[in-house]
Amino acid sequence: MFLRMIKGILTRQWKKMLMIAFTIALGASLASAMLSVMLDVGDKVNQELKTYGANITVVPKENSVLNELYEVEGSGGTGAYLKEDELGKIKTIFWAFNIVDFTPFLDTSATLDDGSEVQIVGSWFDHHMELPTGESLDAGIVSLRSWWELKEGSWLDEQRDGDSADCAMIGVKLAEKLGVSAGSTLHVKGAAAEKDLKIVGIYDAGGSEDEQIYIPLNTAQALADLDGCVDKIEVSALTTPENELSERAAKDPSSLTVAQMETWTCTAYASSICYQIQEVITDSVASPVRQVADSEGAILEKTQLLMILITVLSLIGAALGICNLVTASVMERSQEIGLMKAIGAQNVSVTLMLLTEIFITSLVGGTVGFFAGFGFAQIIGRTVFCSAVSLKPMVVPIVAVLVVAVTMIGSIPAVRMLTRLRPTEVLHGR
Amino acid sequence: MKKRRMFIRMITASLMRRRSRMVVALLSVAIGATILSGLVSIYYDVPRQMGAEFRNYGANMIFTASDGEMSLSDVEAAASKISDEQLVGLAPFRYENVRINDIPVVASGTVPEGVKATSPYWKVEGNWFTKSGELMVGANVAESFRIKAGDMIEVTYTPTEEDGTEAELDNSVFFTVTGIIETGGPEEDYIYMTLEDLATLTETDGRIDVAELSVSATSDELADYVSGISAGSAAVSASLVKRVTASEATVLTKLQALVLLVTIVVLALTMICVATTMTAVVAERRKEIGLRKAIGASDKSIIEEFMGEGMLLGLFGGILGSVLGYLFAQQVSLNVFSSSIVFRPLLVPITVIASIAVTGISSLMPIRSATEVDPALVLKGE
Numbered sequence: 001m002f003l004r005m006i007k008g009i010l011t012r013q014w015k016k017m018l019m020i021a022f023t024i025a026l027g028a029s030l031a032s033a034m035l036s037v038m039l040d041v042g043d044k045v046n047q048e049l050k051t052y053g054a055n056i057t058v059v060p061k062e063n064s065v066l067n068e069l070y071e072v073e074g075s076g077g078t079g080a081y082l083k084e085d086e087l088g089k090i091k092t093i094f095w096a097f098n099i100v101d102f103t104p105f106l107d108t109s110a111t112l113d114d115g116s117e118v119q120i121v122g123s124w125f126d127h128h129m130e131l132p133t134g135e136s137l138d139a140g141i142v143s144l145r146s147w148w149e150l151k152e153g154s155w156l157d158e159q160r161d162g163d164s165a166d167c168a169m170i171g172v173k174l175a176e177k178l179g180v181s182a183g184s185t186l187h188v189k190g191a192a193a194e195k196d197l198k199i200v201g202i203y204d205a206g207g208s209e210d211e212q213i214y215i216p217l218n219t220a221q222a223l224a225d226l227d228g229c230v231d232k233i234e235v236s237a238l239t240t241p242e243n244e245l246s247e248r249a250a251k252d253p254s255s256l257t258v259a260q261m262e263t264w265t266c267t268a269y270a271s272s273i274c275y276q277i278q279e280v281i282t283d284s285v286a287s288p289v290r291q292v293a294d295s296e297g298a299i300l301e302k303t304q305l306l307m308i309l310i311t312v313l314s315l316i317g318a319a320l321g322i323c324n325l326v327t328a329s330v331m332e333r334s335q336e337i338g339l340m341k342a343i344g345a346q347n348v349s350v351t352l353m354l355l356t357e358i359f360i361t362s363l364v365g366g367t368v369g370f371f372a373g374f375g376f377a378q379i380i381g382r383t384v385f386c387s388a389v390s391l392k393p394m395v396v397p398i399v400a401v402l403v404v405a406v407t408m409i410g411s412i413p414a415v416r417m418l419t420r421l422r423p424t425e426v427l428h429g430r
Numbered sequence: 431m432k433k434r435r436m437f438i439r440m441i442t443a444s445l446m447r448r449r450s451r452m453v454v455a456l457l458s459v460a461i462g463a464t465i466l467s468g469l470v471s472i473y474y475d476v477p478r479q480m481g482a483e484f485r486n487y488g489a490n491m492i493f494t495a496s497d498g499e500m501s502l503s504d505v506e507a508a509a510s511k512i513s514d515e516q517l518v519g520l521a522p523f524r525y526e527n528v529r530i531n532d533i534p535v536v537a538s539g540t541v542p543e544g545v546k547a548t549s550p551y552w553k554v555e556g557n558w559f560t561k562s563g564e565l566m567v568g569a570n571v572a573e574s575f576r577i578k579a580g581d582m583i584e585v586t587y588t589p590t591e592e593d594g595t596e597a598e599l600d601n602s603v604f605f606t607v608t609g610i611i612e613t614g615g616p617e618e619d620y621i622y623m624t625l626e627d628l629a630t631l632t633e634t635d636g637r638i639d640v641a642e643l644s645v646s647a648t649s650d651e652l653a654d655y656v657s658g659i660s661a662g663s664a665a666v667s668a669s670l671v672k673r674v675t676a677s678e679a680t681v682l683t684k685l686q687a688l689v690l691l692v693t694i695v696v697l698a699l700t701m702i703c704v705a706t707t708m709t710a711v712v713a714e715r716r717k718e719i720g721l722r723k724a725i726g727a728s729d730k731s732i733i734e735e736f737m738g739e740g741m742l743l744g745l746f747g748g749i750l751g752s753v754l755g756y757l758f759a760q761q762v763s764l765n766v767f768s769s770s771i772v773f774r775p776l777l778v779p780i781t782v783i784a785s786i787a788v789t790g791i792s793s794l795m796p797i798r799s800a801t802e803v804d805p806a807l808v809l810k811g812e
Binding site: 019022023027030033034037041045048049051052053057146147148149204206207287288289290291292293294295298299302303305306307309310313314316317318320321322324325329376379380383384385 | 765
C-alpha cells in the first residue's frame with residue numbers, strides 16, 4: 001500500500017515533483033560545480049604561476065659558496081660542475097610528478113671577431129628527453145622563459161633535424177650592439193673551439209639576458225671544452241606553501257621527529273623537493289628561489305580561500321532555495337494530508353510517506369544535478385585554464401550528503417505543520 | 431485615486447497576511463540579490479586586491495641611468511610621476527666592490543625601508559639594518575666568511591685605478607652585522623648597508639646605479655609610466671621587469687576570468703531558483719485568482735496586482751540583498767586579503783533592478799496560466 005501510494009504521487013503529481021527535482025538538480029549542480037572548481041583551483045593556478053619561471057635552482061656544492069663571489073672580479077668558474085647525464089634523475093624522485101619543467105644552463109664566454117667578449121649560455125630550448133622511467137619529457141627555456149618576447153625570427157627548434165647545433169638566439173641589446181639580425185651568422189671563438197653561429201631569433205627578456213647569446217647546451221660544452229658539464233639547473237615544481245615545519249626542516253632535517261619527518265617528506269614543500277633533488281644529483285645544492293616560491297604560496301592561498309568563501313556562499317544559497325521549495329510544495333498539499341488523517345492515518349506514516357517521496361525526488365534531482373554541475377566545472381576549466389577540471393572523488397559524497405541533508409532539513413517545517421494539522425479545519429477549507 | 435489606494439491595500443494586505451510564505455519568498459529573492467551584489471563586488475575588486483598580492487614578487491619597474499650618472503634626487507623626481515597610492519615601494523641601489531679580510535665582495539648601499547617594501551620575500555635571519563654602522567650580509571657571504579648576526583666586521587674600500595694599480599685611498603670602517611639575508615637569488619652574494627655608509631666608505635656620493643620600484647598598476651598604466659618617465663627625465667631611463675609584469679598580467683587575467691565565470695554560473699542558477707520559488711508561490715494561489723475572476727475582476731487587474739506584489743518583493747529583496755552582499759564581499763575581502771572592499775554605489779540600483787526584473791518575469795508566467803483557467807473549475811477544486 002505504502003509503495004503504491006508513493007508511486008501514485010510520483011506518477012500523478014509528476015509535474016510538481018519535477019519542479020522540486022529541478023530545483024534540487026540546480027542546487028546540486030551548483031554545489032558540485034563549485035566544489036570541483038574549488039578543489040582543483042589550487043593546481044590550476046599553480047600551473048599558471050609557473051609563468052614566473054623556476055622556483056628551485058640547483059648549483060654545484062663548492063660553487064654555491066665561492067664561485068659567484070669571485071665572478072665579481074671576472075675570474076672564471078672554480079671547476080665544480082653538475083653532470084649532464086644525471087639530469088634525468090630529477091624526474092625519478094618521489095615528487096617527480098610535481099616537477100613540471102627543468103633546464104640546465106652552462107655559462108661560458110667567447111670572443112668575437114672584433115676581439116670583444118660576449119657571454120654565451122648553453123641551455124635546452126625544447127629538449128626531448130627519454131627518462132629512465134620510460135616516459136619522455138620536453139623541457140627547456142621555451143617554456144621556462146615564457147616571458148621572453150621574440151623580436152625577430154623564431155625560437156630555436158632543437159628537435160629539428162640537421163643544423164640546430166649551430167643555431168643561436170641573441171638578446172636584443174647585444175644584437176643591436178653587434179648589428180646582427182635573424183639569419184645572419186656570428187663567428188665566435190671559445191676556450192676550446194670556434195663556431196659559426198646562425199642567429200635564428202632575437203629576444204627581449206627585459207633583464208641581463210638581453211646581452212647574452214643562448215645556444216644549445218652541447219654546442220656550449222664543445223666551445224668551452226666542458227663535455228657533460230652543467231653550471232646550474234633551474235627546476236619548476238608545483239609546491240605547497242611553506243609553513244613553520246618546512247622552514248625548520250629546510251634548516252636541519254635531522255631536528256625533526258619521525259612523524260614530522262614523514263609529514264615533511266610526504267608534502268610537496270619546496271624544501272623537501274630540494275632535499276630530494278640534492279640526494280639524486282651528486283654534489284649539488286638545491287635551494288628555493290624565495291622570490292617565486294614565497295609569492296606563489298601567498299597567491300595560491302588567497303585564491304583558494306576566495307574560492308572557498310564563494311563556494312560556501314553559493315552552497316548556502318542553493319540550500320536555502322531547495323528548503324524553500326520543499327516547504328512550499330508540502331504545505332500546498334495540506335488538504336490531501338488532512339483527508340488522510342481524517343480516515344485514520346497516523347502522523348508517523350504520513351511523515352514517512354512524505355519524506356520517502358522527497359527523498360526519491362532529491363535522489364533523481366541530485367544525480368542529474370551532479371553531472372550537470374560537473375559539466376559546468378568543465379566549461380569553467382576549459383575557458384579559463386584551457387584544461388579539464390579533474391573529478392575529485394570526494395565531491396560525490398559531499399554533494400550527496402548535502403542534497404539529502406538539505407532536503408530533509410527543508411521538510412522539517414512542513415512535517416511539523418502536518419503533525420499539528422487538524423483534519424476538520426483543513427477539509428472545511430480554512 | 432481610490433483605485434490606487436485599493437491596489438496598494440490589496441498588495442500590502444496579501445503580503446502581510448500570508449506572512450510566512452512571503453518571508454520565504456523574500457528570503458529567496460534576497461539570497462539571489464546577495465549573491466549578485468556580493469560576487470560582482472568581488473569580481474571588480476579581485477584585480478586590485480590580487481595586484482597587491484602580486485607585489486610580493488618584487489619590483490616590476492627599474493630605473494637605470496640613461497647617460498652617465500643619476501642621483502638620488504633624479505630617482506625621486508622620476509618616481510614622483512607615479513601616484514602615491516600605486517607606488518608600493520622604491521629602493522635605490524648603489525654597488526661598489528669592497529673587501530672583507532682582503533677578499534672582494536660587492537657592497538650595496540640602499541634604503542632599508544624601500545627594500546622591505548619592494549622585496550617582501552627577503553628572509554632576514556636577525557634584524558634589518560636601520561642606521562649607520564650596521565649592515566646585512568647575504569647567506570653565501572655569511573657562509574664563506576663564517577659571519578653570524580651580531581658580529582663586527584671590518585669592510586675596506588680600495589678602488590682599483592684604470593691602470594691596475596691600487597689607489598692611495600684605503601678606507602676601512604667597522605660594521606655590526608644585524609642580519610643574514612636568504613633569498614635563493616644573487617642577493618645572497620652581496621652585503622647591504624645604508625647609502626650614507628657607502629658614501630663615507632668610498633668618499634664619493636650621490637650616484638645611484640639602479641632603483642627598483644614596485645608599482646601596483648595595470649600593464650597599460652605601467653607602460654604609460656615607463657614611456658612618460660623615460661621621456662620626461664634626462665638622467666633616468668625606466669624599464670619594466672618583463673618577467674614580473676608579463677606573468678602578473680597572465681595570471682590576473684585568468685583569475686578574473688575565473689571569478690567572472692563562477693559569478694555567471696552561480697548567478698544563473700540562483701536566478702532559476704528564485705524563479706521556481708516565485709512560480710510555486712503564485713501557483714498555490716490559483717484558487718484566489720479563480721475567486722477574484724468569479725466576482726468580476728479582469729485578467730489585466732489580476733496580472734497587475736500579482737506583478738505589483740512580485741515586484742514589491744523584488745524591491746525589498748534587492749535592497750536587503752545589496753546590503754547583505756556588500757557585507758559578504760567585505761567579509762571575504764577582510765578574510766582573504768585583509769583589506770576592505772570599495773563600496774560601489776552603482777551596484778545597489780543594478781541589484782535592485784535585476785531582482786525586480788527576475789521576480790517580475792518569473793511570476794508573470796504562472797499568473798498568465800492561472801488567469802486562463804475557468805474560475806468555476808478552480809473553485810470547485812479540480
